[in-house]
Structure formats: structure tokens, C-alpha cells
Amino acid sequence: MPTPLIIDTDPGVDDAVALLLALASPEVEVRAVTTVFGNVPLPVTTANAARLLALAGRDDVPLAAGADRPLVHPQRERAESWHGADGLGGLAAGLPEPAAGPDPRGAVGLMADVLRAAPEPVTVVPIGPLTNVALLLAVHPELTARIGRIVAMGGSLGAGNTTGAAEFNVFSDPEAAHRVFTQAEVPVTLVPLDLTMRCLADRRWLADLAASGPRCAQLAAMIGHYHDAFRTRYGLDAVALHDALAVLEAVVPGTLRTTGLPLRVACDLGPARGVVVADRRPAAPGPQVHVALDADIPAVLSEILTRLHAWSAPPVSA
Numbered sequence: 001m002p003t004p005l006i007i008d009t010d011p012g013v014d015d016a017v018a019l020l021l022a023l024a025s026p027e028v029e030v031r032a033v034t035t036v037f038g039n040v041p042l043p044v045t046t047a048n049a050a051r052l053l054a055l056a057g058r059d060d061v062p063l064a065a066g067a068d069r070p071l072v073h074p075q076r077e078r079a080e081s082w083h084g085a086d087g088l089g090g091l092a093a094g095l096p097e098p099a100a101g102p103d104p105r106g107a108v109g110l111m112a113d114v115l116r117a118a119p120e121p122v123t124v125v126p127i128g129p130l131t132n133v134a135l136l137l138a139v140h141p142e143l144t145a146r147i148g149r150i151v152a153m154g155g156s157l158g159a160g161n162t163t164g165a166a167e168f169n170v171f172s173d174p175e176a177a178h179r180v181f182t183q184a185e186v187p188v189t190l191v192p193l194d195l196t197m198r199c200l201a202d203r204r205w206l207a208d209l210a211a212s213g214p215r216c217a218q219l220a221a222m223i224g225h226y227h228d229a230f231r232t233r234y235g236l237d238a239v240a241l242h243d244a245l246a247v248l249e250a251v252v253p254g255t256l257r258t259t260g261l262p263l264r265v266a267c268d269l270g271p272a273r274g275v276v277v278a279d280r281r282p283a284a285p286g287p288q289v290h291v292a293l294d295a296d297i298p299a300v301l302s303e304i305l306t307r308l309h310a311w312s313a314p315p316v317s318a
């Protein structure tokens with residue numbers, strides 16, 4: 001029986017890889033996709049998610065839009081310089097048009113209905129700002145028992161990518177991240193930059209993706225702009241598929257090696273806003289988040305490529 005999944009996303013190029021990876025993985029069943037502001041504004045993340053589902057031939061998966069801004073303080077910094085103005089490397093318009101508009105229930109309403117309807121625990125995979133998931137936990141405490149686990153991409157225990165020490169998803173809504181990381185009802189696995197920036201898909205990997213069938217070729221083309229940004233900003237001839245690592249962990253639990261740490265998030269308006277503070281003291285108080293700090297990186301990259309290839313390659317004619 002495949003594990004039911006809800007993906008909350010801000011596509012975003014690495015979100016696109018992550019979403020298609022989930023759809024390519026038979027161990028899970030994507031029951032809903034919900035969108036949040038982040039890399040690009042909410043209307044664009046929502047349109048992109050719809051187009052990606054259409055590309056995958058999965059218009060059957062319900063899609064709903066969520067928060068268009070953080071819970072408390074505005075965070076107007078988007079990530080078009082990384083993902084392109086349209087969020088998908090300038091190629092969103094070339095993707096199939098979705099068959100229908102977003103679900104009128106909205107992200108929290110759709111997530112709640114999926115949780116109510118699921119006979120087995122649902123894995124929730126936030127790969128953008130955590131606003132929608134924080135709202136879900138706040139509005140529907142009665143449904144937390146139906147969430148098997150939360151597997152989130154975000155945060156950093158070391159260097160940041162949006163400020164010196166803050167990562168984009170957490171920086172975009174620190175209050176939401178703090179709410180999710182400090183609750184004890186639902187187990188949380190966090191996949192931070194500390195690992196995702198070590199798990200880089202190089203030029204060879206990208207070439208293999210491009211040669212892995214027509215839909216992977218479209219995906220590889222979308223990554224082009226993102227790749228240019230990594231070259232320009234980091235001097236790396238590779239890309240970090242941040243969100244795909246979180247999805248692979250959700251699909252194959254235990255893929256990433258985690259350490260249990262109580263986390264708190266700096267929510268002041270000073271230079272540390274959005275910084276994730278891990279309490280490494282012995283017997284530190286508070287619920288532990290399973291922080292993914294290590295993995296067999298070649299195996300992870302190979303697994304992502306293998307799954308996408310199997311999904312994209314044209315069926316072998318009988």
C-alpha cells in the first residue's frame with residue numbers, strides 16, 4: 001500500500017524535480033499538492049505546480065493555493081534570480097496547460113480533507129516556506145494524529161543562502177518554522193542546507209537527466225537557469241536539488257542519516273532572523289527534530305536520476 005503524500009511547494013526549479021520525483025515513485029501516492037509563496041509569488045507557484053502536474057499527466061491530483069505571505073512579518077524577497085522570473089527557468093509557458101483551476105478549498109482545507117479521508121497516516125512534505133503547514137497544525141489540531149511525519153526541506157545549522165546564516169524557506173517565515181519545529185505531536189525530519197549543499201548534481205548528472213526521455217529533457221532544460229545561477233553565485237558547475245532530497249527521504253524513509261536535535265528559530269527582526277538554533281547540550285529539553293546531516297551522496301543522486309529516467313522514458317513498444 002503506497003504511503004499517501006501531501007506536497008506543499010513553491011515551484012521553483014528544485015521543487016519541480018522534487019514533485020516529479022514523487023510522482024515517479026511507486027512507494028508513495030501524491031494525494032494533494034498545495035502551493036505557498038516563496039521562490040516566486042503565490043499565483044506563479046500555483047500556476048507552475050499545475051503545469052508540472054499536467055506535464056506528468058496527473059491532472060487527477062488535487063491542487064490548492066495557500067498562503068501568499070508569511071504569518072507575521074512581510075518577507076518580500078523572492079528567488080527569481082535563481083529560478084527565473086517565471087520560477088521554472090523561463091520555460092513555464094512551454095509546459096502543458098492545466099485542465100482545471102486550483103481547488104477552491106485552499107491549501108489548508110484540502111490538506112485537512114486529505115487527512116480526514118486517509119485510512120493510514122499521511123506524510124506531509126513542505127519544500128517551501130512552512131506557512132501552510134503551520135496554519136494546518138494551528139487550525140486542525142484534531143488532525144495531527146493523521147499525519148505520520150513531516151519531512152521538510154529548509155534551515156541550516158551553518159551558513160545560510162539568504163542571509164549569512166538563514167536559509168530561504170525558514171527566512172521566508174521564521175514564525176511558521178518555529179511553530180513546526182517546536183511541536184511534539186508530529187515527528188519532523190528536516191533536510192537543511194548542511195546536507196543539500198553537499199549533494200550537488202554535476203554537469204554529467206544533468207546531461208544524463210537530459211538524455212533520460214522527453215519529460216526529463218524538459219526538466220533538464222528548466223534547470224539551465226538555476227545552473228547558471230550556481231555557476232555565477234557559487235562558482236559551482238553543479239546544482240543543489242534541495243527539495244528532491246526531502247522527497248527521496250519521504251519516499252524511502254531512512255535514506256538520509258539524521259540526528260535528533262531540539263530546534264528553535266530566531267524570530268526577531270535583527271540580523272539573526274530566520275537562523276535555526278540547534279540545542280546540542282546533553283539531554284537538551286524540548287521535542288527533537290530529526291535533522292538530516294549525512295547520506296550516501298552518490299547513491300542519493302543516482303537514485304533520483306534512476307527514478308526520473310524510469311518515469312520519463314517512453315514505454316517500450318511491445
Ligand code: RIB
Pocket residue numbers: 010012013014015038039079127128129153161167168169242243
Ligand atoms: O533554500 C532552498 C529552498 O528555498 C528550496 O526549497 C528552494 O526551492 C527554495 O524554496
Ligand code: CA
Pocket residue numbers: 009010011012014015038039127128243
Ligand atoms: Ca522550494
